[in-house]
Amino acid sequence: MAQAVSAAFKAAPARAAAPRRARATHIVCARQGEAPLLEQLGGVLRNALMGAAAASLLAGAAPDVAMLPAHAGISGDQVTNPKALLRYALPIDNKPIRSIQRELEAISAELRVPGSKSLGPIGKHVRAANSTLERDGNAIVAAFAPDKKAAGLAALDGLKQSLAEFQGILDAQDKQAVPLQQQKALDYVGAMEEAMVRGLPFEVPKDYADLPQLKGRATVEMKIRFADARENNTTGGTMTMVLDGYNAPVSAGDFLDLVRRGFYDGMEIQRADGFVVQTGKPEGSSQGFVVDGKMRTIPLEIMVRGDKEPVYEETLEENGRYREQPVLPFNAFGTMAIAREEFENNSGSSQFFWLLKESELTPTGANLLDGRYAVFGYVTQGSELLKEMQVGDKIESTKILSGEENLVLPK
DSSP: OHHHHHTTSOOOOOOOOOTTOOOOOSOOOOOTTOOOOHHHHHHHHHHHHHHHHHHHHHTTOOOOGGGSOTTOSSOTTOOOOHHHHHHHHSOOOOHHHHHHHHHHHTHHHHHTSTTOOOOHHHHHHHHHHHHHHHHHHHHHHHTSOGGGHHHHHHHHHHHHHHHHHHHHHHHTTOGGGHHHHHHHHHHHHHHHHHTTOOSOSSOOOGGGTTSOEEOSEEEEEEEEEOSSOOGGGOOEEEEEEEEETTTOHHHHHHHHHHHHHTTTTTOBOOEESSSEEEEOOOSSSOSSOEETTEEOOBOOEEOBTTOSSOEESSOTTTTTOTTSOBSSOSOSTTEEEEOOOTTOTTOBSSOEEEEOTTOTTOOTTSOTTTTTSOEEEEEEEOTTHHHHOOTTOEEEEEEEEEOGGGEEOOO
């Protein structure tokens, strides 16, 4: 299967790699102007999936359902909302706040019930969330990190007010207002959960001390200008992206440092094939960001659900953990990940891509990209721009909205 998958992309030219930053892999990034057609990729990946299934059956090794992670498999209960993925990725263990989160997120499923006009089931979720907040509020407050307690308490007050407003919406039977109020409440929940995180829960290996590291989260704004008018005469727009340094400190740190430097400002979109949108290759012969005459590369970095620190320099397949789920999966439209060369896991630099989730090649829970590329963030607003992007469109500007204080630069 590995050989079939790697054939779907054309590799960037090989180069000498620094020690500990060059091992074999199975999937590669595409060079500027050399992206394969989506149809070609589709055939290869479909054949690879069928071949793997056949091999498993011939070997008498049918998948052990009990061993699969909770999010494995293609099903309707997968988390695909980028903000929800970011909430679940926070390294916290507070049952009351997670219970409130699940109750509020469950409202989305109630809204999708065909022909249903009743708000009764939604009311049950709101009341359950409110009951947990009243009963376990002290346990929630006690979990706030000392340096974030003020932010946590402010978010707590916001959530209480939001739930009271929610009940008023339900009493008025205003179904149109439900999704907006749900998101408002969940934003407060997310802020409370982030206030519970007490710094980076692990030490980044000393081997990568010469690289920027994001020890927390950051929010970036990116303005896109289309080369020509698109649907409804739109000429571009703005996207907001959240970078997750709690689970990908080196990958997110590399990207945020480049944003800080203005590296992407004025750069063109270099690939847009219906599968991914990609950019980040500078002008000239270099495949990435050059500093002091040398291209800066970063290691492959994947945090596995249940682990205390990321797996570095190996894909999960190479590590014998292909069944396990990354904390940051390719589940959402607009998932952001580091691009790299074909046979070098640790050749990532400035090139990155956004996944277009609609692709039939990336079903949630059975995604061949999970564990092979380093995901470092998600587009949380404006992701519809990705559907319109074409090669030649430009990144007009990038700006750090918050979290720059979490960026640790090498000494």
